[in-house]
Amino acid sequence: MLNVDLHCHSNVSDGTLAPMEVAARAKANGVDIWALTDHDEVGGISEARTAAAALELSYVAGVEISITWASQTIHIVGLQIDETNPELVQGLIATRGGRERRAREMAEQLAIAGIPDAYEGALKHVGNPDLISRTHFARYLVEIGRCADTSEVFRNFLTEGNPGYVPHRWASLEQAVRWIRGAGGVAVVAHPGRYKLSDLAFDAFFSEFKQLGGAAIEVMTGSHTPDQYAYYAKVAANYGFLASRGSDFHSPAESRVDLGALPPLPDSVTPVWYNW
Ligand code: AMP
Numbered sequence: 001m002l003n004v005d006l007h008c009h010s011n012v013s014d015g016t017l018a019p020m021e022v023a024a025r026a027k028a029n030g031v032d033i034w035a036l037t038d039h040d041e042v043g044g045i046s047e048a049r050t051a052a053a054a055l056e057l058s059y060v061a062g063v064e065i066s067i068t069w070a071s072q073t074i075h076i077v078g079l080q081i082d083e084t085n086p087e088l089v090q091g092l093i094a095t096r097g098g099r100e101r102r103a104r105e106m107a108e109q110l111a112i113a114g115i116p117d118a119y120e121g122a123l124k125h126v127g128n129p130d131l132i133s134r135t136h137f138a139r140y141l142v143e144i145g146r147c148a149d150t151s152e153v154f155r156n157f158l159t160e161g162n163p164g165y166v167p168h169r170w171a172s173l174e175q176a177v178r179w180i181r182g183a184g185g186v187a188v189v190a191h192p193g194r195y196k197l198s199d200l201a202f203d204a205f206f207s208e209f210k211q212l213g214g215a216a217i218e219v220m221t222g223s224h225t226p227d228q229y230a231y232y233a234k235v236a237a238n239y240g241f242l243a244s245r246g247s248d249f250h251s252p253a254e255s256r257v258d259l260g261a262l263p264p265l266p267d268s269v270t271p272v273w274y275n276w
């Protein structure tokens with residue numbers, strides 16, 4: 001059976017390894033088909049593709065787009081994209097555009113909560129100045145000893161109701177799916193088990209995603225519990241979605257699930273890669 005990992009990050013977004021280092025780790029872990037899916041950014045793709053080719057690792061061009069739907073942040077993964085597609089490139093530039101101002105507001109709030117200079121601190125962890133994320137702030141809070149690890153940060157800071165949370169409007173669902181499909185790609189709902197939506201809202205979301213041409217959902221992801229593997233396999237079958245598998249690996253020191261280390265997809269679903 002193929003070991004497929006279609007969701008992970010490099011230091012071009014909020015991972016800690018360079019794209020070529022992520023490629024090497026995927027290969028070493030026995031991955032057969034690999035996609036790098038940096039947040040709102042395709043800048044790591046050419047390095048990743050070149051590294052994968054040298055390692056004889058099958059490579060899929062990917063991205064993870066941040067969207068806002070019903071006031072919630074949701075992530076849509078695009079796979080098999082043409083990363084040079086002008087509408088996709090412009091859309092991602094616009095999506096990244098608000099991050100700098102948001103980061104400055106996050107720092108202002110953290111300063112009020114007694115943590116000064118967090119913007120400068122987070123920036124030290126940033127690999128790509130266009131992509132400052134909450135993860136970089138989380139690493140700074142760990143660095144200064146305010147929290148033991150990044151999960152503790154997200155339980156106490158940077159999330160709704162906690163210091164350093166700044167609401168943000170990302171792309172729309174319609175835009176993200178259009179950019180991905182326009183670039184020849186397949187749109188996939190990332191880690192559905194992470195969103196706080198009622199059953200009714202989830203049904204509306206999946207129905208709208210399907211109607212817009214969305215093709216798949218992540219069933220096996222580092223964010224899901226074993227119960228959620230089974231639950232989202234059923235969801236995929238119910239809506240006629242293909243199923244994806246991706247660790248969401250960010251860093252050797254932080255990630256619960258390593259590249260290629262998830263269990264296989266259940267037999268009941270059709271893999272998103274079935275016709276690749
Ligand atoms: P941003 O795109 O700036 O809002 O940052 C989102 C990123 O923060 C996600 O992609 C994760 O890498 C990280 N993140 C968010 N929530 C958590 C959490 N509860 N635990 C660990 N990492 C998280």
Ligand code: MN
Pocket residue numbers: 009014039135250
């Ligand atoms: Mn991330």
Ligand code: MN
Pocket residue numbers: 064075190191
């Ligand atoms: Mn995500």
Ligand code: MN
Pocket residue numbers: 007008009064248
């Ligand atoms: Mn991710």
